Amino acid sequence: MVIDLGVPRDEVEVVTRPTSVRQRRALASALVVAALMGVASAAAPVRPGLTAVTIQATAADEYFVDDDGLYLLRPGRDVSRAGLRTVTRYDLLDATAPRWESAFYGDGPVRRASIVDGILLSIVGGPDMQTVAVRSDTGREVWRRAGWYGRTGPGRVLLQDYSRLVSLRLVNVEVASGEVRWSHVYPVDDPVVVGSDRFVHWTRAGAAELYDADSGALLATARMPYDGDVPPQLVGDLLLVQEEAGGRPVLAAYGTDRLDRRWQADVDLRNEYIGGECGDALCVGTLSDDGLRLIELDSGRTRWSAPGWGYSYPAGSYLLANGPGGSTTPRVVLLDPADGHLVADLGEWNASLPGPDGRMLGIRESSTRALVGRIDPVAADVEVLGSLTDVFQCHASPLAVTCRKAGGAIGIWYPESRL
Template sequence: MTGPVIDLGELRHGPDPDLLPRPPRANDRRLRCALVLLLVLVTVAAGAALPPRRTVVTLPARLGADALVDGDLFLIVEPANTSARQGRLAAYRLPGGAPAWQAPLSAEARSWRITPLARMLLVTGYEIGPVGRDTLTVALDRATGAFRWQQPGRAIALADGNLLLHSGGQTEVSSLRAVDPCCGTVRWRLPPTSAQISFRDTGHGVDRVVLNPVNAPVEVREASTGAVLASASLLPPNDGPLGLEVMEDLLLAVDRGSATVTAYGLDGLDRRWTRTTGPVEFAADCGPVLCIRTGGGELLAIDPETGGLRWRSDRWSWGWPYDGRLMVSVSGSGPMVQYLVVDALTGEELADLGRWELYQVDDARRMVGLRGHPDGGLLVGELDARAGEVRVLDVLPHATGECQAITDHVLCAIANSSYQLWNLPD
């Protein structure tokens, strides 16, 4: 494994200067002081001209591996590629990249996700089975990689520090269990159900579970205890399919038959408003407005209090709130997506941020974009929605793609089929 590589830029070294003769008289001290001061100023100026130091760690990981940075650990899951090779989770200590520990993974999976929780690492593998999507979560000790427990289901962190394990879904029966992350002890469980299950994530974990069964009342449950907070029949008059979207304190019921959206208070299922929107593809929280993408290719901004239409546009594919404004992607902008900043309440275009492959870092506190550099490698920029500009952070000279932005770092594949980890400057 290669150790840390520090890029100091280009250092020039000319011939050594001739030795200065010894000053003949002691009263030339002012001249000597002036020369020393001049030398210091030249040295400082030369130092200021050097590019910022960039620390690059090369890691022995196969392409296609799943990675995460958690504090001082770089974690990488390498799935099994043959029947004889078992998957493994390898941990490296940052900033230097020294090996910390590695742990075998008993299950084969096409993709993995790592969830840090307390002093544990929850590693969930996803595999497409004959009747649905199979998942398995393995709990490991963060400090040593020691095996703690494993159970079926994908890991979902709860707001109270515990854990949900969700199995099944879509076309197969679902199961839901709340467990203690230390040992996998079940705190409460939901009987097997064919209901569609939605969650409200507070940003610090899930605190509400919504069950949407076929031809039965919708239930809202407290995620930590499983207690039912509200239950009501929300079926539309035509008994057609009903889609549910959790938006902060609202539950949106999408009636695809009549192309209407009805908003209910989440904890009481009290009706707030109804609006005809046309066919709905998706809905999302866009800060001060609700974003609804219609089947006709329009993006609608809806007032969450009244259901009134704020604005509509057929130019933008999607939007999400960021730093007090709304970032939108331009429809049909090609492989590298063009991003704009707009006023969430009026739809007024405020800035064009250019075309990027966009990543969210640190729970969306930073937006980092990557695109090819004319001289090779990848250009890294930070998209600042509030200022309406892009700040160039770095050029990754050896990066070829397959990048991830993870906790103030960018991980990219390089030409020799390994990965390098670059730290993002503040």
């Protein structure tokens, strides 16, 4: 089955969310008239409309979308001087007014932010990074500590603090309170690789020390190489290390309980990359994005390879893979993870990750116009939802599409059927 979706020839309804009684009454009257006209005469099927909301902002302001919230950051990262930073939260599907606004002092710009267990964590600063914790429901600052965060177990984060210049301090912190559970200090030049539930420290003597990221306990020690040009990666329950065997580059996999060697595969991370777990396999792509293959997690065996496809991730029971399209927008297809065969060609889309119902939103930009579609990997098809005008820098999330508008304003569009 191949689906080729072009620009729709018929107009698609885009409804602006009413914010006043007058607007609601006008919209209700229009809908009554439209319904009467529909009864009086036959009409072509109407695609679901898009609700549109505009947030006033300047081109210098930045924003990000996390789950069901949009967070507006003022000023943006271009303003590096110390001063007041403001984070404003809007509910993504009801953004007519802010949910809350929080202001805090920072030595530099907000460089990254995300929601972790109901707390907004922001990395703020210039040379010395800090993590600032703000309640995502009220905007109240809860705590701040030196270092930048990475998530470990539920309710906890691991801070990496280089502020002392001569040492690296790893600190495990309770997200809700900022309470320190444990900390380790290492020489500043010692490599450390941090994963979701493990971290590995390489000593100057060449020993790899495996730790539990939640408790801080040392689990295992083994001698293994560390290549700073191709750093090891923690993926699932494996530590992946670039090595050589017989004069050729190989990827070696070690277990994250005892650092026992599991397998090796002919993978060269100087020319390839690990895209992450794809079910019971690793997605491995080429840096030139002209090839994809699946490597089985339990054996290192290459299950299949598919030329022409690049970045991919699980979507329902398939893999959604990207490839070159006829424009700057990638071509999106569904592949069968069992053998790599093409299940459906969904056209050119910048697709979001799957939402709670498994479906995704996609955006196709062309100059100052954009097409919005809803991708259903189970049905292996795309429903075109609407066409946007006078927009640029669009992004698709599972719940909504956001774009910049003239003057820096931020537009939000989401399917009417979600109301």
